[in-house]
Amino acid sequence: MRATLQAVGETSITAGLILMLFCAYLLWGTGAYTQSQQLLLQRDLAGRPAEKAEPGQALALLRIPRLGNDYRYAVVEGVDAQHLKKGPGHYPGSAMPGQVGNFVLSGHRTTYAAPFNEIDELERDDEIVVEAREARYTYRVTSQDIVQPDEVDVLAPVPGKPDIRPIRAFITLSTCHPEYSAAERLIVYGVLKETEPREE
Numbered sequence: 001m002r003a004t005l006q007a008v009g010e011t012s013i014t015a016g017l018i019l020m021l022f023c024a025y026l027l028w029g030t031g032a033y034t035q036s037q038q039l040l041l042q043r044d045l046a047g048r049p050a051e052k053a054e055p056g057q058a059l060a061l062l063r064i065p066r067l068g069n070d071y072r073y074a075v076v077e078g079v080d081a082q083h084l085k086k087g088p089g090h091y092p093g094s095a096m097p098g099q100v101g102n103f104v105l106s107g108h109r110t111t112y113a114a115p116f117n118e119i120d121e122l123e124r125d126d127e128i129v130v131e132a133r134e135a136r137y138t139y140r141v142t143s144q145d146i147v148q149p150d151e152v153d154v155l156a157p158v159p160g161k162p163d164i165r166p167i168r169a170f171i172t173l174s175t176c177h178p179e180y181s182a183a184e185r186l187i188v189y190g191v192l193k194e195t196e197p198r199e200e
Contacts, residue, residue: 030085034113037086041074045133053077059090060097061131062105062115066122073115075130079106088115088173091155095169097130098137098195101157102170109175109186116175119188120144128171128190135197139171139190146177147185154187168192 045058053059055078062073079089088107095101107116122128128139147154156162159172169192177186 030111031113034085034087034115038074038113041076041086042072045074055080055092056083056086059132062088063129063131064119064122064127065129066126067118073107075105084108085112087113094155095157095166097132098135098169098192100169101166102155102159102172103130104155104172104174106174109177110179116173116186117179119173119175120177120186122188127193128173130171133198135195137169137192138194138196139169140193141188141190143189145187145189147187149182149185151185154185159187159189 041058042061045061048058057077058074059077060075062075064071073087076083076086076089077092079091083089084106088105091104091106094104097103108114109117122141122144124141124143126141128141130137130139145154153160153162154172154174157166157170158164159170171190171192173188173190175186176182177184
């Protein structure tokens with residue numbers, strides 16, 4: 001009986017250590033992968049001539065001043081799992097940066113560098129800056145919401161109003177909610193505030 005209990009105890013400790021290592025990998029190991037991909041994407045964004053980004057390529061640079069001066073992420077075209085491992089992803093079919101309609105981005109909240117971990121801290125009128133090749137677009141935050149995963153109206157050209165034709169440029173950030181869960185979605189909405197064309 002003692003030998004059995006000892007064996008069970010040792011197995012439980014080993015399983016616990018393996019679980020701890022796996023959790024550490026999810027939180028820090030995946031972040032290292034994303035950071036390495038971000039270096040490549042940002043270099044590619046700076047060097048590639050203006051053209052439509054293919055899935056997995058860098059589309060623009062995202063900056064959110066409230067989240068720190070060093071908050072900079074290359075936005076990837078696409079929101080499949082392999083795309084979001086590289087950084088925030090642009091929903092194909094949604095508006096492009098600065099265009100009339102809804103520029104929709106999705107990002108991880110806890111793994112793969114967690115680019116959207118702190119978007120719940122954004123307040124009304126905070127700035128979201130999108131640096132594309134042709135211009136710098138500054139959006140201002142208008143509101144936040146928590147929705148169910150199947151509430152896809154937030155992706156509509158006018159967020160939450162799929163039957164209305166857009167006349168303004170919107171931005172929508174989407175991530176899982178609460179942290180460490182995919183039960184709901186945290187949504188941050190914004191509207192275009194300023195466009196600064198880049199010099200040729």
